[in-house]
Amino acid sequence: MKQVMINGLRLWQSESLSKEAAVKHFITDRSTTDNGKEFTLSYLSSPNREEIRHNRSLLAAAMGVEENQLYLPSQVHKTKIVRVSSSTQKQELMDTDALITNEKGLCIAVMAADCVPILLYDRRNGAVAAVHSGWRGTVALILEKTLREMHSVFGTEGKDLVACIGPSVCQASYEVGQEVVQEVEKTFGAHNSLLIPQANQKAKLDLWKANKLQLLDFGVEESCIEISELCTVKHNEHFFSARKGDTGRFAAGIMLV
Numbered sequence: 411m412k413q414v415m416i417n418g419l420r421l422w423q424s425e426s427l428s429k430e431a432a433v434k435h436f437i438t439d440r441s442t443t444d445n446g447k448e449f450t451l452s453y454l455s456s457p458n459r460e461e462i463r464h465n466r467s468l469l470a471a472a473m474g475v476e477e478n479q480l481y482l483p484s485q486v487h488k489t490k491i492v493r494v495s496s497s498t499q500k501q502e503l504m505d506t507d508a509l510i511t512n513e514k515g516l517c518i519a520v521m522a523a524d525c526v527p528i529l530l531y532d533r534r535n536g537a538v539a540a541v542h543s544g545w546r547g548t549v550a551l552i553l554e555k556t557l558r559e560m561h562s563v564f565g566t567e568g569k570d571l572v573a574c575i576g577p578s579v580c581q582a583s584y585e586v587g588q589e590v591v592q593e594v595e596k597t598f599g600a601h602n603s604l605l606i607p608q609a610n611q612k613a614k615l616d617l618w619k620a621n622k623l624q625l626l627d628f629g630v631e632e633s634c635i636e637i638s639e640l641c642t643v644k645h646n647e648h649f650f651s652a653r654k655g656d657t658g659r660f661a662a663g664i665m666l667v
Contacts (some may be wrong), residue, residue, distance in 0.1 A: 411577075411638045413439070419449075419471040423541040424529065424574035426636045427664070433531050433538060434517075435664040436637075437576050439648050440656075450650065450658030451482065452521050473517045473665060480517045481509055482661065487525075487527055487546040491559050494518050499501075507547055509557045512537040512564055512666070519663025522652035524584075524642050526617050527662035528553055532560060534570040538664045546588065548617055549593040554624040568629020573636065576647045576662045579615035580641035581606065584653075590615065598623070 411422050422437040442449035451469070452460050463477075470480040481494050483506035492503055494511040503509075509518035518540045520527050525544035532538070540546075541556050560566035585593075588611040598604055604620050605613040618637050625635050642651040650656040 411636075413438075419468060419472045421472070422577070422638075423639075424576075424636050424638070426572050426634065427529065427531060427574055430531055430533065430572060432533075432536065432666060433448045433664055434528055434667055435574075435662075436469070437527070438469065440650050440658060440660060442649070448650075448658050451610040452659035455657045458459075467569075468543045469661070469663075470517065472524045473663070475515060475517050475665070477505050479515060480519065480663070482519050483507065483509060483542075485521065485542050487542075487544050489547065489550050489552045489554075489555050491556055491632060493559075493563060495497055507537060507552055508541040508545070510537065510539040510556065510560055510563065514666040517663050517665040519573045519661045521528050521659040521661045522576070522578060522642075522646055523652045523656055523659050524579040526621055528621060529576065529662055529664045530556070530560070531571045531572045531573045531664065532566045533572060535564045536666060537566060538666055539565040539665055540662060541619070543621055545590050545594075545615065545617065548620045549590075549597040551597065551624060554628065557624070557628045568625075569631065571625075571628075571630045572634050573625050573630055575618055575621055575637045576636070577640035577642055577645065577660070578617060578658050579643055579653060580618065580639075580652065580656055581614050583643035584615050585612050585615065591611055594620070612617075645646065653663060
């Protein structure tokens with residue numbers, strides 16, 4: 411991952427996706443601007459709706475699109491996937507945690523604050539996806555389901571994809587309880603390094619690897635999977651973290667150009 415400045419906004423970008431001329435992408439920094447205010451994109455994170463609308467308009471401008479061409483879903487940690495087109499209405503993005511599109515000029519994005527944002531680019535078929543995967547989405551295999559939907563709709567194959575697993579809570583900072591441990595073992599099996607046992611039947615969970623496994627199972631080449639290695643807890647000066655008590659949300663998005 412690398413920091414870039416676009417239209418006065420401090421953003422992060424994937425090294426691998428940056429090499430692809432047919433896409434633009436971004437991950438926002440909580441201190442994206444120099445005005446001293448935190449750059450949050452969620453209407454639920456601030457009582458000042460105008461501030462959020464302004465932030466979204468700045469982000470859209472940095473991507474070279476109109477504000478209504480920036481699509482941010484209302485996320486609920488489930489597995490609804492929406493194919494975005496220029497006629498998609500805001501109400502269609504309710505209770506949604508993954509967006510896909512093959513239309514140029516539409517910027518699709520998800521928000522996070524410890525959960526895993528994942529950006530996908532299908533180089534052969536010209537399609538992109540933005541996926542929000544917390545522990546619930548991960549054990550429900552939202553990434554796998556998004557990949558299958560891309561295959562069904564666009565013809566996407568694993569060999570066609572470039573994937574970026576964005577900033578999120580790392581295993582060292584993510585202790586979970588018995589309920590989560592049981593769900594992870596139910597989905598992925600008990601004998602893997604996704605869980606490091608802790609006291610009181612707790613464990614430390616590796617969301618990065620859990621999502622990487624879904625990409626590998628779909629046939630994505632390991633060399634085409636980039637993990638940011640940026641932990642939202644350890645790098646809290648750059649990214650919001652619910653575990654650290656933040657209410658703000660950063661965003662990760664991608665678009666075809």
